[in-house]
Amino acid sequence: MGAVKGEGALDGGWGWMIVLASFMAQFLSLGSPQSVGVLYPEWLSAFQEGKGMTAWVGSMVSGVALITSPVCSACVDNFGARPVTVFSGVMVAGGLMLSAFAPSVSFLIFSYGIVVGMGCGLVYAATLTITCQYFDKRRGLALGIVTTGTSVGGFTYATLQNELIELFGLEGCLLIVGALALNLMACAGPMRPMNLPGYYLKQRAALQRTEEPEPLYTKPTAIIIDSGSDLKTTPGSANNIAAIKLLITKESTELQESEGERNGRILSCSIVARAIKKCMRPYRRYMCETIELLQDRVFMAFCIAIFLFSLGAFPPVLFMEDVAQSEGLIDGIALIPLVSIVAMTTGIGKLVLGVLADMRWVNSLYLYALTLTGTGLTLLLIPVSKSYLALQVLSAMVGFFSGNWSLTSYITTKIVGMERLSHAHGILMCFGGFGITLGPPVVGWFFDWTQSYDLAFYISGTCVLVSGLFLFLATLTCWNRTMEEGDSPPEEDINTSQQKHTLDCDKVASVA
Numbered sequence: 001m002g003a004v005k006g007e008g009a010l011d012g013g014w015g016w017m018i019v020l021a022s023f024m025a026q027f028l029s030l031g032s033p034q035s036v037g038v039l040y041p042e043w044l045s046a047f048q049e050g051k052g053m054t055a056w057v058g059s060m061v062s063g064v065a066l067i068t069s070p071v072c073s074a075c076v077d078n079f080g081a082r083p084v085t086v087f088s089g090v091m092v093a094g095g096l097m098l099s100a101f102a103p104s105v106s107f108l109i110f111s112y113g114i115v116v117g118m119g120c121g122l123v124y125a126a127t128l129t130i131t132c133q134y135f136d137k138r139r140g141l142a143l144g145i146v147t148t149g150t151s152v153g154g155f156t157y158a159t160l161q162n163e164l165i166e167l168f169g170l171e172g173c174l175l176i177v178g179a180l181a182l183n184l185m186a187c188a189g190p191m192r193p194m195n196l197p198g199y200y201l202k203q204r205a206a207l208q209r210t211e212e213p214e215p216l217y218t219k220p221t222a223i224i225i226d227s228g229s230d231l232k233t234t235p236g237s238a239n240n241i242a243a244i245k246l247l248i249t250k251e252s253t254e255l256q257e258s259e260g261e262r263n264g265r266i267l268s269c270s271i272v273a274r275a276i277k278k279c280m281r282p283y284r285r286y287m288c289e290t291i292e293l294l295q296d297r298v299f300m301a302f303c304i305a306i307f308l309f310s311l312g313a314f315p316p317v318l319f320m321e322d323v324a325q326s327e328g329l330i331d332g333i334a335l336i337p338l339v340s341i342v343a344m345t346t347g348i349g350k351l352v353l354g355v356l357a358d359m360r361w362v363n364s365l366y367l368y369a370l371t372l373t374g375t376g377l378t379l380l381l382i383p384v385s386k387s388y389l390a391l392q393v394l395s396a397m398v399g400f401f402s403g404n405w406s407l408t409s410y411i412t413t414k415i416v417g418m419e420r421l422s423h424a425h426g427i428l429m430c431f432g433g434f435g436i437t438l439g440p441p442v443v444g445w446f447f448d449w450t451q452s453y454d455l456a457f458y459i460s461g462t463c464v465l466v467s468g469l470f471l472f473l474a475t476l477t478c479w480n481r482t483m484e485e486g487d488s489p490p491e492e493d494i495n496t497s498q499q500k501h502t503l504d505c506d507k508v509a510s511v512a
Contacts, residue, residue: 015134017190022127023149025187029092029123031153033061037339038161042170049105052444059440060113065121066433070426072125081126081191089184091119096178100171128409133194140410144354147406154343301474303431308467310435312460315443342399349403369472375401376465383454
């Protein structure tokens, strides 16, 4: 498994092959989950369950993909993007094909929601991590192109799954889509790592230790003594004449053996305790780093904003078609579903926002907060729209603002640095995963309770609007000045406090 080295590999060359492979990987893996709104009405009619229960399938597939991001990021760090992508292809394809034979919604939650969701999480972590490794100055553009694969996949799969359901039924559709997902293994081929992953470094170190020559000096072997018999020595002990003079009787030998057994047991317990301590060391280090990241005010505000945004913005992707049918605005599914419109404009938004993030005069954190505010206002307008054309326009606006997902890795890198990107991105996606998991079931339960989507969309829009305002206010540099004035440090620590204040301001200002 070769590795690319040197700074010359950044921002070009093989990096564009990485972008192409990552784009196709997200297209094949996340295309069906992004267009799950097309499958949702079919599952409602097939299993005759409530909308809140059936919504768990769509929410779990995206929620699990994000909740398991810390584990997925750890897998990428230890094994590399290529093996992880190959394994994810097996999981995504297997989960989709298994869903074709689901006897109930509960089984569908496991096969489509958990199995496919974990596979998508592995692909997402692998593609974003390796793309960030290969790009620096053009990282925003590269991430925008890669994450556009999800949007293009959602647009394509929405129409494709609609046609496959008409031709082959729901079971045939899932089998064909699962077969297409096997091409993820081919996408893993070009993903050459910049540096060898942790697992391979450990294997190399272990191999080097086994190949080291034996030491020149070895401890003399013990002398075996048996009472009533001649003295016997093991090979290599002929020169140990001094040891022969210190021979002891059988009784003292047995006493020493019992003491040796006790010492051996104590030594064994010490070795086991040391091994357990060594095994737990990485987990303690991981927890310490997690606590350190969560104590960062900017990063914690970003995590909360991601949670509220995911809680409110994901349900429209799942329920938009059902909203149109419930309001009597359209019979059946249109030739270009609303889900496809959301996916198409999301791709456009990812590219535009990715290009804007690379501009020096644009503060990417404030740009992200602006997209959250726009999404919240748009969601509040959905309940008052009374035509299918209005729903199409609002779907396009929600999709464009949802393109801010391409900024998450970019902003995370600016906040915590490249070294802690995988760890911080995993925590961030975990917050988003909980929001996505809870959002659609809550909206479905509100519909089952009120027989209307109005109240649910008002709550969703409010959550997203609050997330945008909270992120904007929490990252203002004036908070640093307030904290500095309230602390009133002693005279000898003034320079240190001013230096810390400057670093905090630079951190917020550098997120651009």
